[in-house]
Amino acid sequence: MNILICDDMKSDAEKLEKLLADSSLVSNTVVFTDAKNALEHIRSGAATDVCFLDIVMPATNGIELAKALREDGWQGYIVFVSTSKDFGPETYQVHAFSYLLKPISYESVSEILYDIENAKKSTDTGGISVKGVGETRFVLFNEISYVEAANQNVLFRLTNGCELKMRTAFAEIAALLLEDIRFTQCHRSYIVNMNDVASVNNNDFIVRSGVKIPISRSYAEAKLRYIRTISRVKNSEH
Numbered sequence: 388m389n390i391l392i393c394d395d396m397k398s399d400a401e402k403l404e405k406l407l408a409d410s411s412l413v414s415n416t417v418v419f420t421d422a423k424n425a426l427e428h429i430r431s432g433a434a435t436d437v438c439f440l441d442i443v444m445p446a447t448n449g450i451e452l453a454k455a456l457r458e459d460g461w462q463g464y465i466v467f468v469s470t471s472k473d474f475g476p477e478t479y480q481v482h483a484f485s486y487l488l489k490p491i492s493y494e495s496v497s498e499i500l501y502d503i504e505n506a507k508k509s510t511d512t513g514g515i516s517v518k519g520v521g522e523t524r525f526v527l528f529n530e531i532s533y534v535e536a537a538n539q540n541v542l543f544r545l546t547n548g549c550e551l552k553m554r555t556a557f558a559e560i561a562a563l564l565l566e567d568i569r570f571t572q573c574h575r576s577y578i579v580n581m582n583d584v585a586s587v588n589n590n591d592f593i594v595r596s597g598v599k600i601p602i603s604r605s606y607a608e609a610k611l612r613y614i615r616t617i618s619r620v621k622n623s624e625h
Contacts, residue, residue, distance in 0.1 A: 388500070389434045390416045393425040393452065394441035394468065399489065403439060403468070406496045412504055422447035426455055435463055437503060439487070442469040453481040464503050505568035515563055517543055517551045524551065528567055532583045532594050534560060536576040546583055548596065573602045573609040581613055 440449035536557035
């Protein structure tokens with residue numbers, strides 16, 4: 388990833404730059420201490436995948452810089468950095484990916500980079516070809532609620548209530564789906580799209596259709612992963 392940091396506090400910017408340098412996901416980092424130069428850098432056509440923007444800066448603040456970038460049509464990822472949680476609503480207007488509170492840790496930076504990397508792979512154009520009897524259909528990942536193994540078949544349960552059947556090994560489908568961050572295996576016979584999970588109890592995921600998907604002890608990490616995901620979302624909203 389090509390990263391841009393904009394923070395008027397030079398020491399904070401340098402600390403973040405060092406944390407990013409420790410990640411194998413980062414190929415290049417540039418640092419600016421004012422929004423004007425950062426904006427000009429991106430407008431010049433410089434490759435930029437992610438912007439880490441301090442919110443409170445003199446002249447042009449981080450949110451104003453983000454708005455200018457979006458108005459220019461820049462579609463990269465924005466991560467706001469601040470000492471305060473009070474700017475949540477404003478960050479939604481520019482489709483910020485995440486929000487980091489200072490002081491920043493290596494763990495928090497690594498988690499965001501991992502999430503961005505997976506988000507880049509999880510576009511709505513991704514999907515899978517389902518070969519049925521006399522028909523092959525391309526199904527988008529976001530259309531899939533969950534899949535289950537049934538004898539020598541794999542059943543695709545879609546969010547619109549439809550069901551597709553494919554005669555193939557469950558392990559082959561699992562390998563394809565689990566490359567996408569939206570999916571998690573919660574049972575030897577089930578893989579669920581976490582974006583379609585409405586709630587979770589001790590033993591099941593409950594998808595939006597109301598169907599309960601069992602969580603076996605061997606896949607207890609799936610439940611923890613879902614809870615961590617929900618916690619991150621709630622924290623970003625406060």
